[in-house]
Amino acid sequence: MSGLTLQPRPVPGPVPAWSFPVGTEGRVTGGPGTLRCDLPGRRLAAVRLVLDAGASREPGGKDGVATLAARALLEGTEPGGGTALTAAFERIGASLYASADLTALRIALDVPVPRLGEALELFSTVIRRPALADSDVARLVNERLEEIAQEDADPGSRAARELRAVMFPEAARSSRPTGGTKESIAALTGADVRAFFSSAVPAEATAVVAGDLSGTDADAALSGALEGWTATGDSLQAPDTIEPTAGPRIVVVDRPGSVQSYMSIAHGVPNRSHPDWANLMVASHVLGGGLTSRLNAVLREEKGYTYGVRAGLLRMRHCGLFITQGAVHTEVTADAVSDALTELRGVISRGISAEECGSSVRALADRAPAEYETARAVAAELADASASGLGPDYPRRYLEAVRAATPDGVAKAYATHVDPEKLTVIVVGDAAQIREPLEALGYATVSITAKD
Numbered sequence: 147m148s149g150l151t152l153q154p155r156p157v158p159g160p161v162p163a164w165s166f167p168v169g170t171e172g173r174v175t176g177g178p179g180t181l182r183c184d185l186p187g188r189r190l191a192a193v194r195l196v197l198d199a200g201a202s203r204e205p206g207g208k209d210g211v212a213t214l215a216a217r218a219l220l221e222g223t224e225p226g227g228g229t230a231l232t233a234a235f236e237r238i239g240a241s242l243y244a245s246a247d248l249t250a251l252r253i254a255l256d257v258p259v260p261r262l263g264e265a266l267e268l269f270s271t272v273i274r275r276p277a278l279a280d281s282d283v284a285r286l287v288n289e290r291l292e293e294i295a296q297e298d299a300d301p302g303s304r305a306a307r308e309l310r311a312v313m314f315p316e317a318a319r320s321s322r323p324t325g326g327t328k329e330s331i332a333a334l335t336g337a338d339v340r341a342f343f344s345s346a347v348p349a350e351a352t353a354v355v356a357g358d359l360s361g362t363d364a365d366a367a368l369s370g371a372l373e374g375w376t377a378t379g380d381s382l383q384a385p386d387t388i389e390p391t392a393g394p395r396i397v398v399v400d401r402p403g404s405v406q407s408y409m410s411i412a413h414g415v416p417n418r419s420h421p422d423w424a425n426l427m428v429a430s431h432v433l434g435g436g437l438t439s440r441l442n443a444v445l446r447e448e449k450g451y452t453y454g455v456r457a458g459l460l461r462m463r464h465c466g467l468f469i470t471q472g473a474v475h476t477e478v479t480a481d482a483v484s485d486a487l488t489e490l491r492g493v494i495s496r497g498i499s500a501e502e503c504g505s506s507v508r509a510l511a512d513r514a515p516a517e518y519e520t521a522r523a524v525a526a527e528l529a530d531a532s533a534s535g536l537g538p539d540y541p542r543r544y545l546e547a548v549r550a551a552t553p554d555g556v557a558k559a560y561a562t563h564v565d566p567e568k569l570t571v572i573v574v575g576d577a578a579q580i581r582e583p584l585e586a587l588g589y590a591t592v593s594i595t596a597k598d
Contacts, residue, residue: 163549164515166541167524169354172365174372178351181528181538182368184359185521191262191357191364192521193255193269194529199346200249201324202386202463208342209319210290210326211334212246215343217286218278219244219253223271225279231272240265242272248324248386249463250533251346256522259357263367270371278343280336290331294323301401301408301473301574308399308595309410309572313467318388320462344379348372352532356525387464390414392568394590396483400577407479407575410471411486415563417465418536424547425559426459426468431506432498432556433457433489434470438505440489441470451475451482463534468564476576480583483571487589491566493557503553511548 169183178195201212220242222231235242240257253273257265297303307323314321326334353372355364392414415426434441434457441455455472470490474482518524518541531540573580577594585592 177372181354183356188521192525194354194525195253196529196533197251197346198350199251202248203382209330211342213325216244216246221282266371278340283336305410313390319386347377348375354529357521393570396571396592399574410572412469415466422559425556428551429560430457479580497557498553
């Protein structure tokens with residue numbers, strides 16, 4: 147064996163940081179802005195059209211009309227044509243979706259790249275000549291009313307609804323359910339839906355197309371689908387920009403006989419355009435981003451109060467909300483709230499360790515390649531950034547800011563924007579059992595709201 151030379155074992159080098167894909171901006175003549183993102187190997191193209199016609203621009207007394215407009219679009223160009231429209235898209239391997247939130251009315255198309263042009267022609271007929279028929283709207287109203295009843299029965303949904311109602315002034319659209327209330331939905335008609343959709347301005351929209359677009363003239367296909375499409379209705383009202391208010395306050399939504407309490411603790415923060423947003427995301431992950439987070443280490447692992455608690459940031463166009471939420475056993479509700487408050491205060495009193503910060507940064511940044519593996523995910527994120535006025539390079543800038551986070555910077559951002567003594571605490575549970583223990587905490591006066 148003399149003379150045999152072994153090569154040294156390879157040593158893995160650092161993994162290069164993944165960057166969010168870059169898109170190319172354009173504009174349809176007289177119509178929406180466009181963003182084309184070429185993703186080699188992704189043979190499913192994703193088209194995302196975001197219209198500046200979210201719930202925050204709904205006329206007074208018409209809460210939920212944006213949601214109904216989105217759903218009515220899927221009924222096609224003829225009354226009762228939803229099944230036929232779905233079949234037409236399925237014949238070319240495509241799918242059409244639509245939804246509305248506070249920020250935008252979003253229309254999504256997924257289709258194999260070779261069928262993109264054909265699918266966009268069909269897509270064009272849907273947005274240019276939707277039926278939005280009275281009969282379809284009436285059926286969708288009934289379906290939405292059934293959904294609201296189901297949402298009211300779910301503690302998490304009920305807590306989220308009450309949280310917004312308490313944190314935002316009554317005049318703010320953000321204080322009311324995005325999909326409308328029982329009263330507002332029941333009063334909506336086909337005429338309301340048609341008036342709202344016809345007022346959406348295509349020139350204020352953005353159309354994103356992502357996928358393996360090599361050899362495909364995606365720009366021409368988008369232009370053919372969207373050129374000459376204009377608004378015909380009256381102008382929509384300006385978007386709601388009313389900021390959330392601060393606590394401290396504790397509100398109990400009475401759910402007699404409940405064996406669990408669902409708690410939601412929140413505080414207003416700036417929107418995503420603020421330079422501290424990435425640091426706030428890291429802070430929320432440290433607190434409740436996984437089973438090893440601070441809140442779960444105490445409430446789940448040490449105390450056994452819950453199967454899990456989450457913390458994160460709710461993204462809205464004009465602001466954000468830092469939210470901690472989870473279900474706990476009824477008999478330990480006050481103890482769980484107390485321990486949660488202690489951990490929320492702890493970021494300020496104890497700071498954040500280098501290990502916690504590094505672990506959270508890796509969790510948020512390293513999962514991005516998998517999170518945005520598909521054309522759907524990339525297109526949706528680019529469209530959301532556009533709808534919020536953040537620019538096409540925002541997803542890339544955000545990930546860079548996350549990677550640059552430091553323990554001191556994260557703790558400072560949290561202390562600047564989250565005051566643990568001014569939180570809003572919503573608890574959905576049995577008021578007869580949890581009111582007095584919550585009052586004994588001395589954090590804030592406890593008010594009771596009856597479950598609808």
